[in-house]
Amino acid sequence: MRFLFFWSLGCTLGAVFSVEAAAWAGLMVAALSRWAPVRLRWGVLTLAVALLGASWGAQRAPSSSPLVSPDGLVEIRGTVARSVRVSDRDVRTTLIDVSVDGRPMTNPLSLRARGACAWRVGALYKGLAELRSHGSVGAQRRLFGRARSEGPIAASCAAERRPHEGISLPSADSAALLRALSLGDRTGVTPSIREAFIDTGTMHLLAISGLHLGVVAWGLYRTLLALLCLLGPGAWTRDNPRFAAALAILGVWGVVSQIQTTDATLRAAWAVSFILLGLCAGRRADPLRVLLLAASAMVTLDPRAPLGASFQLSFIAVWAILSVAPHVSALRERLESPGAVSLPTMRRVGRGLLELGMVNLAASAATAPLGLSWFGQLSWVGPLVNLVATPWVALVVVPSMVVWLFISGLWPPLGALTAPILDGVLGLLLDGLEVWAELAGSAQWVAVPRWSGLALSLGVVGLLGRGWRRLGGVALVAIGLVGAFMATAPPQAWRVTALDVGHGDAVLLEGPQGQTALIDAGGHPRHPRLGAEQARRRLLPQLARLGVARLDLLVITHGDLDHVGGAVELARRIPVEEVWVSGCPQRRAVHALARGVISRRGRVVRVSSGPPRMWGEGSLEVLWPRSGAPCPSTENDRSVVLRLETPGGSALLMGDASAEVERTLLELAPHRLRADVLKVGHHGSETSSDARFVAATGSRIGLVSGPGRHRGSLPSEAILARLRQAGLSVWITGRDGTGQILLDPTLERQVTRIRTP
Incomplete structure (x- = not known):
């Protein structure tokens, strides 16, 4: 070993x-x-x-991806490796040998497209798609996308239908949960259900992992063993467990081949296979050996697997459970000692609760720091909810689901007749989680550094051991706590951070006394639902990584969706004390944000030009819209223009204000436009950044929120040339990633790239 x-x-x-x-x-x-x-x-x-x-x-190991932030409308080329129908109108396809805008990618692409038929395996695909990314830059990044047209590659639909595709459950939420638990397809799970799992610390139940495959493998083994004992000759009885285990291994990998596999699914399949192989050899598998064998198999296939969240969470949880097992055995012996508990029934119940509680607490305590470091999420009710939710899923939901899928595949009418039973089982799970999620509130928190989270998790596992392991655990916990404290401490100087949220705007301002303000919240320029999804996948994780768990101020410069589209979801997940909006009439999205913030005891303030408002050692001044003047006719020209003044420097944030607004400001208050950092107006569009205005700011750094990856996308090449000619160093979030500037007079002004989830 x-x-x-x-x-x-x-x-x-x-x-x-x-x-x-x-x-x-x-x-x-x-x-x-x-x-x-x-x-x-x-x-x-x-x-x-x-x-x-x-x-x-x-x-x-694959080479690193040449793209920094693949997010937006791009041209895709690739070969179809796998294609299945996930609904009557949608097809999920995995492409390999992928190129994005002519640049090769190292990882496969999961593409969702409209269409009634699956695509032909081996066919070539070329078309436009909207991409989003998940994971760190390079080989660990995964790409997901939606094609902009009907699937051009068609095949016979009958061969790709799942047995239960034609049978629906009475509840759409239960049907989406069934698809997630049976096929690994979570695309139908609504954001509210996903958040209920997150806020209750039960997100691991939504993935096909060791819990699900373990139940399936145990059921297959016991069923096959019973059949062999009934049908096999008497001479084979002694070897029946070996034959049943061998057949169960084939069954487990057959199940894996029919679902959308993840790293967690493959790890669980390998672990279950090694346990069953031990039964085939007539030996009881040692848990630590099985854990190491499964890890070695995964690392051999994917050497970078240990660097990912799924691998670390899975193996830390299992290691913690194995470490707490001796303590559980000692307490169980004490419980079963003469005179401890008189009634046998109470003794059995107490033993079961003891084992379940200690295993659950050990796994939760060991994985909580890793969850914080990777996702910035921590649920205080997680250990309590898992005491009920995990047994319910393992003992009731998964067996009921397997039986129902088997029945519906053999005889669809009987499946339709028994569907309400499965719907009730899934509905009880969802209702319980939603009630607890409402009580617990948002699990969004500050993300500690990855190394700090790993040290804390390993330290918790060490504390469960004895002797030198416990001493090592104490040292690791101390190191992890020091790292977490240092990373979440307020900055020593004022910071301006341009967040990479695709096409939209999101600029974070932080002060040395812990002040936090976010100027716009990003979003999709056309689809509100995609804006909320972008906030969940990109904006919130970046804020957590930067140590932001609450906002003193949220400024919505104007009502375009690429500025306000993620704000409602943001305000739902982290506390927002105050929101500034323009004094001009607002669009529907801004009104929805205002209602949400007020319902959570926040304040909404309409602002216009006026004297600077003190903000710790610095100040925020609204330069536009003009107080008492008629509102401009266009939404962009109603943008709130802000100036941040600090002892270490200043920043001017233009929203989407046009060149006409810039010329007006130049006439009214040219001395107020001087700034070290300029957030370029309207994503670097040609409608903004007048040459005289740019020169008047005297800025040396220009921040541009925009894709900046292919021809036809913002920012405009003419504007970039104008900015460089004026002496500005230009940072484009879509090209360069999230960038941070320290307003410290003792340091040279430069943008530092911040690694984000």
């Missing part, structure tokens, strides 16, 4: 540092081990295995 561990460690390090030449060093070390002293021979062989693993990892 030592060799497996160091092989896996070498694979991951090789993938990170790209040490292809390690294979030759490993072979040389292995050859020299023959002449090494006996005491050192095992160590030399271990080093050789690690070096060989490093070489393998370097070969398997």
Whole structure:
């Protein structure tokens, strides 16, 4: 097992540092081990295995993606690797050998398109799609998209239909949950249901992982064993468990082949397979060995897997459960000792509650820091809700779902007749989670650094051990707490951060006394629903990564969806004390935001030009719209224009104000336009950034919120040339990512790229 561990460690390090030449060093070390002293021979062989693993990892690791932020309308080319119908009108297709706007991508693309038929495997696809990304830059980033036209590649629909596609449950939410639990397709799960799982700390139940496959494997094994005992000759009875285990392995991988697999699904399949292989060999599998074997298999196939959230959460949870098992056994023996509990029924109930509670608390405590570091989410009711939700899913929901799918596949009329039963089982789960989510509130929190979260999680696992493991756990917890405190402390100087939210605007202002203000909240320029989704996937994770769990101020410059589209979802997930909007008439999206903020005891203020408003050691001044003047005729010209003044420097934020507004400001108050940082108006469009205005600001850094990736998209090349000619260093969020500037007079003005989820 030592060799497996160091092989896996070498694979991951090789993938990170790209040490292809390690294979030759490993072979040389292995050859020299023959002449090494006996005491050192095992160590030399271990080093050789690690070096060989490093070489393998370097070969398997994909190269980094050339795109920084693939999000928007782009041209896609690729080969269809898999295509299935996920509804009567939608097709989910996996493309390989993908290129985006002519640039090759290293990872597959999951594409959703309208159409009644699945696409032909092996066919070539070319078309436009709206992409969104999930994951860090490079090989770990995953791409998802929706095609803008009907699927051009058609095939016979009958072969791709799932047995239960023609049968619907009475509740649409239950049907979406069924599809998520049976096929791994969570596209139909509504945002409210997803948030209920997040806020109750039960998101792990929504993925097909070890819990689901373990129940399926156990059911297959027991069913096959019963059939073999009934039908097989008497001479085979002793070998029936082995045959049943072997057939169950085939059944598990058959299930995996029919669903949308994730890393968690594959890890669970490998772990279950190793346990069943132990039964085939007539040996009881050691849990730690099974855990290491499953990890080694995953790392061999994907050397970068340990760097991802799913891998870390899964294995930390299992490791914590295995570490708490000796404590559970000791308490169980004490409970079963003579005189502890008199009634046998009470003893059994107490033993079950003890085991469930301790296992649940251990897994929750070990994974909570990792959840904070990866997602910025922490549910205080998670351990309590999981005490009920996890057994309900494992013992009731999954078996009921498997039986119903089997019945509906064999005889659809009977499936339709029994559908209300499954609907009730799923409905009880959803209703309970929604009630607890309402009581718990939002789980959105501050994201601690990744290394700090990992140290805290490993420290919790260490505390569950004994001797040197416990001492190591104390040290790791201390290190993790220090890292978390340092990362979440207020900045030493004022910071301006332009967040990468696609086409829209979102600029974060932070002060040394903990002040936080967000200027616009991004969003999709045409679709409100996509704006809320963008806030969940991009805006909120970035704020959590930057240590923002609440906002003193949210400024909505104007009512276009790419500025206000994510604001309602933002205000639902984190506290917003005050919202500033223009004094001009507002659009429907702004009114919805105002109602939501007021319902949560926040304030909404209509602003116009006036004296600066003090904000700690700095001040915020509204330069536009003009107080007492008629409102401009266009929405862009109604934008709130702000100036931030701090002891370390200043910033001018223009919203989508046009060149006409810029010329008016130049006439009214040219001295108020001087700023170190300029947030360029209207995403770098040619309607803004008048040459005289840009020169009057005297800025040296220009922040542009826009895609900036292909011809025809903003910002305009003419405006970029104008900004550079005026001496500005231009930062484009869609091209360069999230950028941060420190307004510190002792430092040179420069933009620093911030790694974001």
